[in-house]
């Protein structure tokens with residue numbers, strides 16, 4: 001599976017703003033096949049663990065509070081060159097810097113509330129997919 005899989009979350013801002021359908025549409029148009037999908041909510045402990053690599057960053061507390069503040073959509077996606085192409089599709093972390101037509105440019109509120117997550121490596125894609133889904137939820 002490695003190389004063809006990425007993991008994404010539609011973050012609480014984009015869910016609250018009613019963008020689930022539009023974002024899944026962009027993902028589908030970009031050629032991704034949905035391997036797993038659910039509406040769920042992270043606990044504070046889940047969000048802390050998921051974003052542990054950022055524990056020393058000044059925005060960590062804010063990030064954890066935000067990511068556990070409301071429902072998210074978690075998904076595992078498949079396509080050739082999945083991780084890198086998905087980062088291009090979502091755009092820069094700060095929507096102000098994101099290219100026109102990218103998901104963050106279209107739907108994000110701010111650098112903190114930036115609509116979507118995308119895995120940053122093949123290794124992390126698999127770790128993140130297993131964090132959210134059991135084996136029998138991935139098709």
Ligand code: ATP
Pocket residue numbers: 054059063092093111112113114116117118119120
């Ligand atoms: P993600 O991992 O969610 O796909 P990313 O890889 O583009 O985002 P990271 O550097 O991994 O960016 O940061 C993780 C998340 O932390 C960002 O998506 C954003 O929600 C939040 N974040 C990053 N930088 C800032 C900042 N300067 N101020 C507030 N929040 C930030």
Ligand code: MG
Pocket residue numbers: 118120
């Ligand atoms: Mg990241």
